[in-house]
Amino acid sequence: MIAQFAFASLTRRPLRTALTALGIAIAVGSTVVFLSLGEGLRQAFDTGLAGLGPDIQVSYGVFDTTSLSSVPQLPQRYLGAIEEEAEAYGISAITPVLLYLRGSLAAATAFMFYGIPEDTDLGRLYRDYTIVEGRDLAPARVERGDDGRVPVVGPAVVGEQTAQRGGIAVGDVLRLNPSAAFEVVGIAVADGGLLDNAILVPLEPLQAALGAEDRLSFLTLELDDPSTAGSTAEALREAYPELGFQTRSDLSSVFERAVRISDVVRLGISAIALIVGGIAVANTMLMSVFERTREFGVVRAVGARPRFLMGLVLFEAMVLALVGALAGIAVGYVGALAVNQYALDLIGLDVAAVTPRLVAFAVAVAGGVGLLSGLLPAARAARVPIAVAVARE
Amino acid sequence: MLRASGLRKTYVTPAGDVHALRSFDHAFEPGKVTAVLGPSGSGKSPLLNLLAGFDVPSAGEVWLGDVAINRLPERERSGLRLRSFGFVFQSFNLVTVFSALQNVALPLGLAGVPRAERDERARETLERVGLLHRADHLPHKLSGGERQRVALARALANDPAVVFADEPTGSLDSANGALVLSALEQVALDGRTVVLVTHDVALAGRAHSRLRLLDGRLDSVDHGGATVPEAGLQDAALTGPAPTADRAVPLTSR
Incomplete structure (x- = not known):
């Protein structure tokens, strides 16, 4: 009614x-x-996090929302130290990452460079990683010596969105700073969003170009059993109190x-x-x-x-x-x-x-x-x- | 039986107390039309409001059978109005957004009668007042006489013991007025108590008894009886030809 x-x-x-x-x-x-x-x-x-897929991310000092800053703080010696004990901690793979944000007032020319070892299995870092044009990072050598003024120090694989937004094509040269440039050798896509905005380059040339030969932004650790991430991070914290170990859920909660x-x-x-x-x-x-x-x-x-x-x-x-x-x-x-x-x-x-x-x-x-x-x-x-x-x- | 004893109503205003009803005692007989007469300000409307349970008295009681209406909480008074009372108002007071059928079905719906059953019963009641063919029309599509017949059908929908009619012919021409009055007489013949409030002496003349109010008091009671012979009411029909002012309106029973 x-x-x-x-x-x-x-x-x-x-x-x-x-x-x-x-x-x-x-x-x-x-x-x-x-x-x-x-x-x-x-x-x-x-x-994006699922695409990046680290079970544990290792940074220098306590993790907070500013930890992904462009200043690499993690000494590279920790890579070797943790690699030595990888088996004991149930770590199946370690990837060192150097992050560099080339800022710009124009969004189309602001790029996020990820320096990683060129032989990294990118399918492990990015879900459904696929090269849609050109080739992968390996081999790290490139034919071109320079782009006229700036020396080309290595290859670059560019995320598809970044390529489209910046009008970047295979064969182009990306200047990092006045002393280093990278030649685009491939365009890639992956599930999630992070690769879309990334420019992947070999770790060592990026470290050299930034004058940070012994520094990293963070390490990503893959575990034999991802469900043990919490306890493994806790054990690593005891062994390396000066480092920060964040599991995926830590990152999510922040x-x-x-x-x-x-x-x-x-x-x-x-x-x-x-x-x-x-x-x-x-x-x-x-x-x-x-x-x-x-x-x-x-x-x-x-x-x-x-x-x-x-x-x-x-x-x-x-x-x-x-x-x-x-x-x-x-x-x-x-x-x-x-x-x-x-x-x-x-x-x-x-x-x-x-x-x-x-x-x-x-x-x-x-x-x-x-x-x-x-x-x-x-x-x-x-x-x-x-x-x-x-x-x- | 509906009866009132020692009924008083006083309104407290900043300008002083207003004694709308000073004293009223009466028993309304079932099967009869009782007219309540009086000039403006004599207390007719306050009396109707008290008898119908719209308002509560300052003193005295209103009884329906052995139930003192004025002592009931509002929730139970609403239920009593729904089950036992029907109302016909001067200005029809139909729900404007409802069709004729929906208006008649309203009390049934409030009483919790299922949709199919209430529509069927409402159709039957509309048929009794000769308006089944207007069932789906909104009130503004109906003539004054038709609206008042819909209002009457709504008043009868729940088969009430008492029907209150407040100046029911006041907004109608004489032909339609006669039609509605005859219908009320038929309602009384069905055994219901009909309380007719009016200041129209001629109209009151057709009632079985007349109560005259003056200055909030019952001035006189006239049991002179209806001027229309009961035999003349038996076989008439509301559904007949359009009435004229000087012609007896045929009625019918169900």
Whole structure:
């Protein structure tokens, strides 16, 4: 009965109903777009981390969100030391990595160089690693001696997204700094997002070019049994207290904390839109209750309990909010696609994602907004005095 | 039986107390139309509000059988109105977003009657007032007389013991007024108590008894009986030809 009454009332004034639902749709849509950024970052991180795939990452000092800085701090002697004890710790493979970010004001010319031994099995580091053009890093020698001014010190394999964004092709030369350049010998793709933005180069020429011959950014360790990552990292911490050992879950939790902080900020911004949407629903429902005072009085006279009217108004508010939420999710989805289009061009990553849990959250928030904004009008409807209402013209 | 004893209603206002109903005692007989007459401000509407359970008295009791309505909590009073009372208002007071059928089905729906059954019963009731062919029309598509007949059908939907009619012909032309009045007489013949509030003396003349209110008091009671002979009411039909003001309206029973 309540549903029949509510739908009849809402469809009687379609323009008002549509405009109110639109207010909610815009509020929910903006919330979905804002929060989809966090979801997208999570997804990119999860797939990227899975693609990189170290069971344990070793850095110098305590790991935090700035540990992936461009300054290599890990002395290379630790590579040999840990290799010697690899079997005892159940370590199946160790990869030394030197990370170098060549910054630029223009995103298209900012590159992330990964220095790794040229004989590294890249399929182990990047899931479904495939050369789509040219060749792999090995052999590390290149034919060209220089590009006219800067000496070419080794080959480079470029991620497909970086290549597309920077207009890089096989045979091009990438200058690292005034004393070293790399010749592009291959274009590669892999599952996840990290390789998309990477330029892989041999470790030693990169170390030489940066003047960091005995330094690394970090080591990645693969274990015989990945489920022992936690206990192995603990044992390594005791043996090397000056180093930081992060398992994949450590890395995830640090990242998750950072994303959650940004979630709170973005949710705070969206809350303004949600409050405005809620006020729109409350205003519509209050107007509706006022206009229908006599009708409500008649329904009460006929025998409806006060809670019937309360339920009716709350139901109408919830329907408005949920219809608005569904439209808002659609708007948010389109918004997230637009953000991704822009972000792909800029940084080569899908930064926004409309996930099932985000959809569920949006629906729940809209339901909450509908409920809260309907409470006052519903209480007012329930208090309609019958004698006054039925006598009203 | 519906009866009132020592009924009073006083409204407290900043300008002082307003005694809307000073004293009222009466028993309304089932199977009869009782008209409540009086000029504006005599206390007719406050009395109706108290009898129908819309409002609570400042003193006194309203009884339906052995139940003191005014002592019931609002939740139970709502249930009593739903099961035992029907209402016909001067301005029809139909739910504007509902069709004629949905308006008649409203009390049934509130009483928890399943959709299919309530639609069937509502159709039967609409047929009794000759408006089945208008079942799917919204109130604004109906004439004044049709709206009041829908309101009457809604009042009868739950088979109530008492029907309250507040100036039921006030918004109608004389022909439609006569039609609705005849229908109310038929309702009384079915054994229900009909309380008719009006300031129209001619209309009240057709009731079985008349109560005159003056300044919030019961001024006089006239048991003169209906001016329309009961035999004349038996076989009439609301579904007959359009009535004229000076022609007896045929009625029918189910």
